[in-house]
Amino acid sequence: MSRKISMKQAINEALDLEMRRDPTVIVMGEDIVGGTGAQGEDDAWGGVLGVTKGLYAKHGDRLMDTPLSESAYIGAAIGAAACGLRPVAELMFLDFMGVCFDQIFNQAAKFRYMFGGKAETPVVIRGMVGAGFRAAAQHSQMLTPLFTHIPGLKVVCPSNAYDAKGLLIQSIRDNDPVIFCEHKNLYGLECEVPAESYAIPFGEANVLRDGDDVTIVSYGLTVHRAMEAAAALAKDGTEAEVIDLRTLSPIDWDTIVESVERTGRLVVVDEAHPRCNLATDIAAFVGQNAFGALKAGIQMVTAPHTPVPFSPSLEDLYVPSADSIASAVRRTLSPKGASPRIAA
Amino acid sequence: MAQNPFPLGKDELLKAYRTMRTIREFEERLHVDFAKGDIPGFVHLYAGEEACATGIMMHLNDNDRIASTHRGHGHCIAKGVDVHAMMAEIYGRSTGACRGKGGSMHIADLSKGMMGANGILGAGAPLICGAALAAKVRGDRGVGITFVGDGASNQGTFLESLNLAAVWNLPVVFVVENNGYAESTAMEWAVSCDSYVDRATGFGMPGVTVDGTDFFAVYEAAGEIIRRARDGGGPALLECNMVRFYGHFEGDAQTYRAKGELEAIRASRDCLTILSERLVEAGVIGRDELQAVDREVNALIEDAVRAAKAAPLPVAEDLLRDVYVSY
Ligand SMILES: Cc1ncc(C[n+]2csc(CCOP(=O)(O)OP(=O)(O)O)c2C)c(N)n1
Ligand SMILES: [Mg+2]
Numbered sequence: 168m169s170r171k172i173s174m175k176q177a178i179n180e181a182l183d184l185e186m187r188r189d190p191t192v193i194v195m196g197e198d199i200v201g202g203t204g205a206q207g208e209d210d211a212w213g214g215v216l217g218v219t220k221g222l223y224a225k226h227g228d229r230l231m232d233t234p235l236s237e238s239a240y241i242g243a244a245i246g247a248a249a250c251g252l253r254p255v256a257e258l259m260f261l262d263f264m265g266v267c268f269d270q271i272f273n274q275a276a277k278f279r280y281m282f283g284g285k286a287e288t289p290v291v292i293r294g295m296v297g298a299g300f301r302a303a304a305q306h307s308q309m310l311t312p313l314f315t316h317i318p319g320l321k322v323v324c325p326s327n328a329y330d331a332k333g334l335l336i337q338s339i340r341d342n343d344p345v346i347f348c349e350h351k352n353l354y355g356l357e358c359e360v361p362a363e364s365y366a367i368p369f370g371e372a373n374v375l376r377d378g379d380d381v382t383i384v385s386y387g388l389t390v391h392r393a394m395e396a397a398a399a400l401a402k403d404g405t406e407a408e409v410i411d412l413r414t415l416s417p418i419d420w421d422t423i424v425e426s427v428e429r430t431g432r433l434v435v436v437d438e439a440h441p442r443c444n445l446a447t448d449i450a451a452f453v454g455q456n457a458f459g460a461l462k463a464g465i466q467m468v469t470a471p472h473t474p475v476p477f478s479p480s481l482e483d484l485y486v487p488s489a490d491s492i493a494s495a496v497r498r499t500l501s502p503k504g505a506s507p508r509i510a511a
Numbered sequence: 512m513a514q515n516p517f518p519l520g521k522d523e524l525l526k527a528y529r530t531m532r533t534i535r536e537f538e539e540r541l542h543v544d545f546a547k548g549d550i551p552g553f554v555h556l557y558a559g560e561e562a563c564a565t566g567i568m569m570h571l572n573d574n575d576r577i578a579s580t581h582r583g584h585g586h587c588i589a590k591g592v593d594v595h596a597m598m599a600e601i602y603g604r605s606t607g608a609c610r611g612k613g614g615s616m617h618i619a620d621l622s623k624g625m626m627g628a629n630g631i632l633g634a635g636a637p638l639i640c641g642a643a644l645a646a647k648v649r650g651d652r653g654v655g656i657t658f659v660g661d662g663a664s665n666q667g668t669f670l671e672s673l674n675l676a677a678v679w680n681l682p683v684v685f686v687v688e689n690n691g692y693a694e695s696t697a698m699e700w701a702v703s704c705d706s707y708v709d710r711a712t713g714f715g716m717p718g719v720t721v722d723g724t725d726f727f728a729v730y731e732a733a734g735e736i737i738r739r740a741r742d743g744g745g746p747a748l749l750e751c752n753m754v755r756f757y758g759h760f761e762g763d764a765q766t767y768r769a770k771g772e773l774e775a776i777r778a779s780r781d782c783l784t785i786l787s788e789r790l791v792e793a794g795v796i797g798r799d800e801l802q803a804v805d806r807e808v809n810a811l812i813e814d815a816v817r818a819a820k821a822a823p824l825p826v827a828e829d830l831l832r833d834v835y836v837s838y
Contacts, residue, residue, distance in 0.1 A: 197694065202767035204700025205692065211767035212695045234665040234701040235632050235693055265631065266668065301552035301603075303614040305630030473834050477614030478603030479551050480824035 169361045175218050175354040177328035178293075181335035182219065182255060184364045186226045189253060192339060194219065195231040195240060196257025203232040215259055216295075216354060237263055241292060242270035245344070248290035249278060253339055258294035260306045261348060264313070275344040276319030291338045293347035296324070297388055297438060298475045298486050300351050307475035307482075309387070309438040312445060314346045315416045321369060322416040324348040326390040328358045330413055333367030340366060350388045370417035374426070378406035381496050382426040384449055385436035386412040388486070389468075393436055395489035400496055407434075407496060415445055423449060424457050431462035432499040436487050441469040466495035513794030518731060519569075524790060527569060527726060529804050531561035531783050534585045536805075536812045537594065538757070541584075541601065544816065545761040551603060554615050557585030559724075559756035562782035563688055564589035566729025567656060567749075570737045576624045576642035578635030578657045580688075581616050582755075583628025586658060592620040598815035604822035611825045612833070633659060633666025636685065640672050643681040643740075654682040654740045661702060662693020664710075673714040676746035683746040684736055685711075688723070690755045695767040711748035723751025724782040727789075754780045 201212025213220025233240040244256035278286035298307040325331040338345040397407040437446040446467040538558040568589035579586040600607030619627035639657035646653030711718025721728040736747040754776040
């Protein structure tokens with residue numbers, strides 16, 4: 168049975184189903200239950216935006232509120248994972264990664280390799296990413312490239328409720344540490360989602376729209392902007408293929424390269440900062456592996472090289488827009504070499 | 512007029528009252544305007560906690576530094592940050608304290624020694640150790656005050672900073688603003704010891720707990736430890752027990768509170784009522800004088816909102832400005 172639910176509900180459902188299936192799954196985070204130790208309602212919050220609301224009633228103490236000590240509880244989730252549990256630890260806003268990154272990139276990410284292949288660390292660290300929420304510089308970042316840079320971490324960033332559910336279930340079952348990035352501006356977005364459990368394998372991009380003229384690759388919120396751009400371009404007779412990466416590590420190189428070999432043009436859209444991000448990564452890979460197929464220079468559309476500004480008038484300019492993506496596509500259609508230098 | 516039983520003269524008392532009233536009015540106005548949808552982003556109100564910021568900041572000058580929290584409006588106002596610039600910042604205007612780039616959670620005014628509200632819990636504690644180190648190296652008798660909530664007092668950065676300040680003998684005061692909750696989670700559950708004084712002792716520094724709704728209690732305790740820090744006596748911790756009158760942030764339904772809890776604290780633990788009753792009862796300041804202050808403050812906030820709404824938004828060129836000193 169399938170019905171329309173939001174990405175927030177889909178994440179809640181994935182947690183619920185996996186907790187039912189596997190008693191080693193525990194969920195922890197700040198106020199993910201809420202009201203612990205207080206005299207009012209149990210399950211008072213269910214997370215800062217209500218993503219885990221209702222799970223406490225179903226699973227009780229397998230959901231744990233934590234003190235505001237990210238190094239300690241994220242580290243404890245990792246340690247418990249190395250000892251047989253499958254913890255899902257919520258790091259509210261992934262910007263808070265700063266205070267607990269050691270446990271993630273020096274510990275969790277390295278155990279498997281550093282211990283000669285003898286360790287497994289099936290932990291999921293999930294939290295919000297992305298701009299557009301008026302949440303300012305320390306609650307709005309798209310830090311995905313920091314995570315993809317680290318060998319040993321898997322990095323997931325769904326663009327819709329269906330993918331969020333299947334990818335979170337897969338993340339929980341996966342035996343490596345997974346950073347699960349939830350774009351806060353997609354939480355309310357609804358789509359058809361089956362009620363039953365299903366897993367979406369990692370490293371399989373989703374081709375959302377077929378087209379022969381240009382390939383647009385993105386992930387997360389900007390997938391939707393890319394689709395808008397594609398619709399606008401279609402009116403002018405340009406057919407764009409839109410690829411939603413879904414997982415950034417591992418990444419589906421084959422789908423990207425096959426598409427570019429057909430279209431000869433590539434636009435990569437990334438909400439992260441312009442340097443050393445997914446866009447530059449993919450552009451470099453295609454430049455190295457499919458150079459012969461390219462009919463035009465690769466175009467990248469990213470956020471600017473600035474922190475996320477608070478003022479709505481600036482934040483609205485910050486995230487790549489459908490217009491900026493469509494312009495990038497048009498640049499790939501102009502004669503080779505004619506495109507202006509784009510400042511990072 | 513009766514003899515003044517207080518540790519402050521009448522002008523200073525009026526100043527303290529005015530500061531607390533300004534914070535209250537500022538926050539209550541934001542509460543109303545946020546509900547109307549006028550204000551973008553996350554807003555954490557300091558209403559109910561005014562005596563703490565005010566009682567401490569009365570001892571500081573612009574050369575003393577503070578590092579604030581996500582609940583920073585009260586600290587800003589008490590440290591002398593311009594109310595118009597704050598309001599404009601919260602409205603995201605180019606006339607704001609941070610030209611609209613920071614918002615409520617990042618208001619700063621370095622010229623006033625206000626090193627920023629902060630979106631990262633515990634982040635202010637190491638920074639204020641640095642401010643105190645700079646004061647110590649310069650020998651300018653400056654002190655650093657960092658504010659931390661009961662919840663954020665569990666951050667590693669905070670606990671590490673206690674130790675650092677102690678071993679370096681820095682002129683720092685760690686103020687724990689204990690309002691009983693971190694978002695929806697109770698302090699009694701999340702903090703492993705009964706008293707912050709025990710934590711301070713464990714880190715080799717004195718700790719004091721005061722009723723943070725009592726302006727005079729805060730003022731006197733803060734005075735002593737700030738003087739001690741200024742004189743080279745080293746760091747100390749001050750725990751202020753207090754209450755927050757609104758949700759964790761605007762939009763919080765506060766169902767974690769006991770029934771009647773909010774009404775009870777508003778009735779019996781309102782620091783502004785407590786202060787004004789004491790001033791009036793002692794016969795030092797007349798009710799009419801306080802009401803005159805209220806009217807002035809009301810006009811000030813009204814004007815700040817009007818000016819903020821009328822101010823220009825930042826423009827496209829501002830987006831790329833100020834990433835580096837010269838960009
Ligand atoms: C490192 C970090 N973790 C979590 C948060 C999210 N957060 C913001 S305020 C808050 C509660 C803080 O409680 P407390 O320190 O008691 O201060 P209060 O809000 O009560 O003033 C939380 C969890 C954050 N901003 N930074
Ligand atoms: Mg608190």
